[in-house]
Amino acid sequence: MALDSILATRLAPSERDLNPTSDESLVQRARDGDYAAFEVLYERHRTLVFRFAYQMMPRRDDAEDIVQEAFVRAYQNLGRYRDEAKFTTWLLRIVSNLCTDQARMGNRRTALEQQEAAGALDWMTVGDTDDPIGNLEQDRQRDVLRRALNALPVHHRSVLILRDIEEREYVDIAQTLGCTVGGAKLRVLRARRALRDRVAPLLGEE
């Protein structure tokens, strides 16, 4: 199932109701000086962009800052947006570049208080099943996977998030990365291999 349809079911009704027109026409209106049209685009796609940004740097504050910066840059460079690509693809490309820059600058913090707080909250909440031990094992595996994902180089992480977490189509991934579809498939395969190599010893430690 495409991410857009998944998101459509996850979005709040108020956010879904904000889609009276297509992205392209909203972009055109925003180019013509209609800031309200850009706000509609922002409300429509900020969750998608935030999800990607959060996976790239799992600290909510950082992810929100990235999203905000991405939309500011999108607004600033709206004249450069070419209609051949989807607006979301263009946005994801901006976010991906921002996350890459952030990772290169070494500003990403690894120990995340917020994530730990969320993990502590998970302890107190009811899991998916009635089996508490099963929930603990799920949490452990998820934690292992999260750590392995965060330990990957940013180019591996971004393609895994796009394809295997956000379930983007290869065509979109190729446009986001600025490569061919075949190149995108190859990058995803390499990233999966890298993740597999990292996860295996982490799961085998205990």
Place this chain on the structure above:
Amino acid sequence: MTMKPHNDDQLLNCAFGDITPDEAMRIEADAARNAELRERLDSYQNLRAGLRALGDKVPDHQLSNERLRDAILARGLSTTARPISSPRWWQMAWMPIAAAAIAAVVFMAKPNRPVTPSVAIKQGDNLFVVPTIDAPKASEAVAMRVSEDDAIAARNYAAVLGGMPLEGSAPSPRQREAVRPSPTSRRMSEGRTVPSAPMAMIASGGTGLAAAAAPTGPSAAFGSGAPSMDAPARDDVATHPIVLIDSEPDANTGASRATEVGSPSNVIVGG
């Protein structure tokens, strides 16, 4: 039926759904008969499920329109009605077009007069001048410093012209080039009925000074006390103002001192 071995990439693609249904069915069938293959395939399918589960753990964001608007305004951008124009080719091309237009105007407005430099030199007690017919003003004088070798080559050139014995060694190619009519002088003489004149060489002591060619001027004059090699040159000098450029700078202005003299009696003329 023998089971085909599967590598990890095939299993990864199968687990993540990146192969065709036929291939997936074949791998699943093989995995059903091979416990080790089944285990590997299961581990990759768990990996995929785990990644998908990470997508469910994204917290709600606290992004708002006001926050974005503040960020945009803080960046100096406007949120009021203002068209955001995309860069068009004519918006980027105005600068080279304007530069080309200015260059064309300057080129067409330039007066079409020939440049005929003349030189007058005072080197110690010796005075040298290369007059030209078309350039009586001192501002049009051009001079450049040359070496002693070039001066000797110039003397030899003049000697060849006048049938006099050569001085020193044979001139090098560079020296020959120095006494050869310059392309500029050739260009200047084009369209006229007069022949192209060679570059005039003037020398004194260890260092000489060379003058640019005069299109219709005399051929050459060299050295202290050397006779003028071409009579018409003296005639030209006599009928035109002579400007002497001193090699020493003027104390007040710092520029080379220029003196206009009316009589060529103390001036050795070359060209």
